[in-house]
Amino acid sequence: MMDPSVKTRIPSDGEPSRILAYWSPDDVVAVWNNLAKGGTEIERAPQSPGAAHLRAAWLGPPSAPRLRRVAPLEQVDGYGVFTFPYGPISMGVPEAGRFDVRTYGERVLDISPEVxxxxxxxxxxxxxxxxxxxxxxxxxxxxxxSAAHVSAFLAATESAAGRGISAREAWIRALAQELQRIYNHIHVVARVAEAASQNVGLAQAHALAEDVLRLMGSTFGHRWLFGAFLPGGPPTRLGPDDRVALAGTLGRLSKEFERLWSTFQTSRTFLDRIQTTCGVSREETLRWGAVGPTLRATGVAWDDRLRSPVPPYTDLFLPLATESSGDALGRVLVRVLEVRSSFLLLEQMLERWPASGSTQLPASEAIAPGRGVARVESPSGDLVYDVSVHDGRVGRVSARTASDANWPLFALGMRDAVFTDFHFAWESFGILFAETDR
Amino acid sequence: MIHVPSWLQLAWERGILTTKYPFEPARPEEVSPAGVGPVPTSPLDQLTDAPARCPTGAITLDAVDQGKCVRCARCLGAGFAFTGPVESSEARRGDLVWAGGRPGAQTNDGPLADLGRSIHVYLVDVGSCMACNLEVLALSNPYYDSQRLGIFFTNSPRHADVLVVVGVPTEEMVEPVRRAYEALPAPKAVIAVGACAIGGGVFAGNPGLKGALEQVIPVDRFVPGCPPPPVAILHAILATMGRSRTPPGGR
Structure with a gap:
C-alpha cells in the first residue's frame, strides 16, 4: 500500500525533503508528465523546493520524452575549443544515443546527452x-x-483495480528483482573494469554475470525474466527441491563474488582510476533529484525497499548501502554492498518461502478511480509507474525511470573531467537510453 | 614459497569455463527454455487455440513464423513446447516461417566464406531494450570466448566485416545505420539479431518505427529470439563465414 506520509517524511539523515525520491509516487509522475508536455508549472506542486529546481532545469526540446539538461557552465570559445558528437552509433556506449561533448583538449567543458x-x-x-x-x-x-519495470507496472494496475496478489506472487517478484539487481551490479563492475583495462577482472566479472543470467534462465525459464510474472509465461522452477538447489547456487556465487571483489580491492590501478573520477556532491544529487546508487553514493539514505516497503521487504532484513565520496568508486562500492545485501535478502526469502495457497495481500490504495501508482527500487534507482485501467484494459501509462532522474548528475560529473573518464562515468551511473527512449 | 599474483590465482582456480560449442552441441545450461523456438507437439492444424493466444501473430494453423515469435510462452498451454533448435538462424527471412511448425533444411552458406578464419564484428543498436545488445556482447565473456573462433569485436565499422544489428529500427536510426553499413568495406554481411530487428517484435506497428531491418539495409542472416541466446548468435556469425558445420575437434 502506498504510504501517503512518504511525501512529508524526513529522511533519517536529517536532510530536508528536497528530492523527487522523497515525494509520493503520484507527485513524481505528475511533475514529470507536466514538464514532458512542455509545461512550466507543477500541477500538484509538492511542498518542496525541489520543484523549483526542476523547473529551472528543464531546458530540453519540445518533443517527449525530454531530457533535463544542465545549463552549460562555461561559454568560453576560441582556438582549441570545439564540440564533437559522440554517437548515436559507437562501441563505447552500446546503445543508440548521442552526446555532444564540448572540449578544450582533453578537458570536457560540458557534455549534453541527446535522447x-x-x-x-x-x-x-x-x-x-x-x-x-x-x-x-x-x-x-x-x-x-525488466523485473523492476513489469513489477512496478503490474503493482500500479493492481492498485488501480483495487486487487491484491498472493504473498507467494509478491515473493516471486522480489526474488526476480534481487537476482536482476545482482546481475546488473556485477555487470557494472565488469564494465568499469573494462574501462580500466583490468582484463582478467573483466573476464571473471563477466563470467559471474553470465552465471547469474543462467541462474535466472533455469529458475524463471528466461535469462531476462520476460514473462516471469505473467500468466502463461515460461515454466518456472521454484518447487521445494528447486529452492534448495537455488540456495546452494546462490551461496557459491556469493563466495565467488567476494573473492572477485577482494581481488579488485588489491588492484591500485583499478581503484586509483575510479577514485575521485566523475564525482557529484551530496548537494547536487539532492538538488537534481538523483536516485539509486548515484544518490546513495553521496551519503543519502534512500532506498524504496526501505522507504516505501511492500511485501516481502516489510518482513526481511535489508542493510542500507551508502557511501560518501560521490565519485565512480563510491557508486561502485554502493553496488558491491548491494550485491551483498541482495544475496542476504535471497537467502532470507528462500528460508522463509511462503507456502502455496498462502495469504492474499490487501490491495494497494488507488489514487483515483481506476488509477494507481507504484514505485520500485530498480537496479539504478527509484522507478515510478502511474497507470489508469478501465474495464480490464490499460488506459494511460506514465513512468519516471531511474535513468530519467540521473541524467543531469552524469552531465555534472563529467564537467572538468577528461574524455577518458567518460566510460567510468557512464558505466558507474548505470543509465540506459532504453529507459528514457520509451 | 612462490607468490602467485591474485588475479592469476583467481583465474586458475575457476578453471576453463569455455563452451565446447560449435565442436559439440550446446549444453542445456547454455540455453534457457525460452532461448529456443516453440514447436507444436501435435499436428499444427489441430491446435486451434494457439493462433488466438499468440500476441504477435507468429502462429497460424499452417505455419509458425519464428521471426515474429517473442518466446512469451503463451502457446505452451496450447500444444507447443520450447524444443526448437538453438541453431535457428536463416539466410532468408522466409525460411523462418516453418510450414507445419517444423523447421526445414537450413541454409548455412555465408557471404563471407572467402575471408578465412578471422572476422571482425561491429554492433549497432537501432532501437533495442538492451537485452539483445548484452547477449551479443556476452560472446566475449569466458563462457563463449568468440576470439577462439577468430571472431573479434571492433570499435569502428571501417574495420568490420559484419554488422550485427539489434532492435527495431526507429526513423531516427535509419540514416545512422545506413551510414554504418556503407562504411563497412566489401565483402560485408549484416546479421539481424532478435525479433525486433527481424520484424519489430512486440513493437511492430508502433508509429515512428520502420518495422524490419531489411527495409533499411540488406540483411544476410536472421537470428530469431527475444533475445536469442549467445550460442544462437555465435552460430549465425559462423554461418556467415561458412563455418557453421565445423567438424568435431576441428578449428
Missing part, C-alpha cells in the same frame, strides 16, 4: 491493451531492468 534515437513509443502504444499484453511490451522497455 530520442530509439524512442519506440512503448507507453503510448499500450493504451487499450489488456494488462497482460501491455506487460509484454513494458518488460521489453529495458531488458536488464
Amino acid at each position: 530520442g534515437f530509439k524512442a519506440r513509443r512503448i507507453l503510448s502504444s499500450v493504451a487499450g491493451l489488456t494488462i497482460e499484453d501491455a506487460a509484454l511490451r513494458i518488460e521489453r522497455l529495458a531488458g536488464p531492468f
Whole structure:
C-alpha cells in the first residue's frame, strides 16, 4: 500500500525533503508528465523546493520524452575549443544515443546527452491493451531492468483495480528483482573494469554475470525474466527441491563474488582510476533529484525497499548501502554492498518461502478511480509507474525511470573531467537510453 | 614459497569455463527454455487455440513464423513446447516461417566464406531494450570466448566485416545505420539479431518505427529470439563465414 506520509517524511539523515525520491509516487509522475508536455508549472506542486529546481532545469526540446539538461557552465570559445558528437552509433556506449561533448583538449567543458534515437513509443502504444499484453511490451522497455519495470507496472494496475496478489506472487517478484539487481551490479563492475583495462577482472566479472543470467534462465525459464510474472509465461522452477538447489547456487556465487571483489580491492590501478573520477556532491544529487546508487553514493539514505516497503521487504532484513565520496568508486562500492545485501535478502526469502495457497495481500490504495501508482527500487534507482485501467484494459501509462532522474548528475560529473573518464562515468551511473527512449 | 599474483590465482582456480560449442552441441545450461523456438507437439492444424493466444501473430494453423515469435510462452498451454533448435538462424527471412511448425533444411552458406578464419564484428543498436545488445556482447565473456573462433569485436565499422544489428529500427536510426553499413568495406554481411530487428517484435506497428531491418539495409542472416541466446548468435556469425558445420575437434 502506498504510504501517503512518504511525501512529508524526513529522511533519517536529517536532510530536508528536497528530492523527487522523497515525494509520493503520484507527485513524481505528475511533475514529470507536466514538464514532458512542455509545461512550466507543477500541477500538484509538492511542498518542496525541489520543484523549483526542476523547473529551472528543464531546458530540453519540445518533443517527449525530454531530457533535463544542465545549463552549460562555461561559454568560453576560441582556438582549441570545439564540440564533437559522440554517437548515436559507437562501441563505447552500446546503445543508440548521442552526446555532444564540448572540449578544450582533453578537458570536457560540458557534455549534453541527446535522447530520442530509439524512442519506440512503448507507453503510448499500450493504451487499450489488456494488462497482460501491455506487460509484454513494458518488460521489453529495458531488458536488464525488466523485473523492476513489469513489477512496478503490474503493482500500479493492481492498485488501480483495487486487487491484491498472493504473498507467494509478491515473493516471486522480489526474488526476480534481487537476482536482476545482482546481475546488473556485477555487470557494472565488469564494465568499469573494462574501462580500466583490468582484463582478467573483466573476464571473471563477466563470467559471474553470465552465471547469474543462467541462474535466472533455469529458475524463471528466461535469462531476462520476460514473462516471469505473467500468466502463461515460461515454466518456472521454484518447487521445494528447486529452492534448495537455488540456495546452494546462490551461496557459491556469493563466495565467488567476494573473492572477485577482494581481488579488485588489491588492484591500485583499478581503484586509483575510479577514485575521485566523475564525482557529484551530496548537494547536487539532492538538488537534481538523483536516485539509486548515484544518490546513495553521496551519503543519502534512500532506498524504496526501505522507504516505501511492500511485501516481502516489510518482513526481511535489508542493510542500507551508502557511501560518501560521490565519485565512480563510491557508486561502485554502493553496488558491491548491494550485491551483498541482495544475496542476504535471497537467502532470507528462500528460508522463509511462503507456502502455496498462502495469504492474499490487501490491495494497494488507488489514487483515483481506476488509477494507481507504484514505485520500485530498480537496479539504478527509484522507478515510478502511474497507470489508469478501465474495464480490464490499460488506459494511460506514465513512468519516471531511474535513468530519467540521473541524467543531469552524469552531465555534472563529467564537467572538468577528461574524455577518458567518460566510460567510468557512464558505466558507474548505470543509465540506459532504453529507459528514457520509451 | 612462490607468490602467485591474485588475479592469476583467481583465474586458475575457476578453471576453463569455455563452451565446447560449435565442436559439440550446446549444453542445456547454455540455453534457457525460452532461448529456443516453440514447436507444436501435435499436428499444427489441430491446435486451434494457439493462433488466438499468440500476441504477435507468429502462429497460424499452417505455419509458425519464428521471426515474429517473442518466446512469451503463451502457446505452451496450447500444444507447443520450447524444443526448437538453438541453431535457428536463416539466410532468408522466409525460411523462418516453418510450414507445419517444423523447421526445414537450413541454409548455412555465408557471404563471407572467402575471408578465412578471422572476422571482425561491429554492433549497432537501432532501437533495442538492451537485452539483445548484452547477449551479443556476452560472446566475449569466458563462457563463449568468440576470439577462439577468430571472431573479434571492433570499435569502428571501417574495420568490420559484419554488422550485427539489434532492435527495431526507429526513423531516427535509419540514416545512422545506413551510414554504418556503407562504411563497412566489401565483402560485408549484416546479421539481424532478435525479433525486433527481424520484424519489430512486440513493437511492430508502433508509429515512428520502420518495422524490419531489411527495409533499411540488406540483411544476410536472421537470428530469431527475444533475445536469442549467445550460442544462437555465435552460430549465425559462423554461418556467415561458412563455418557453421565445423567438424568435431576441428578449428
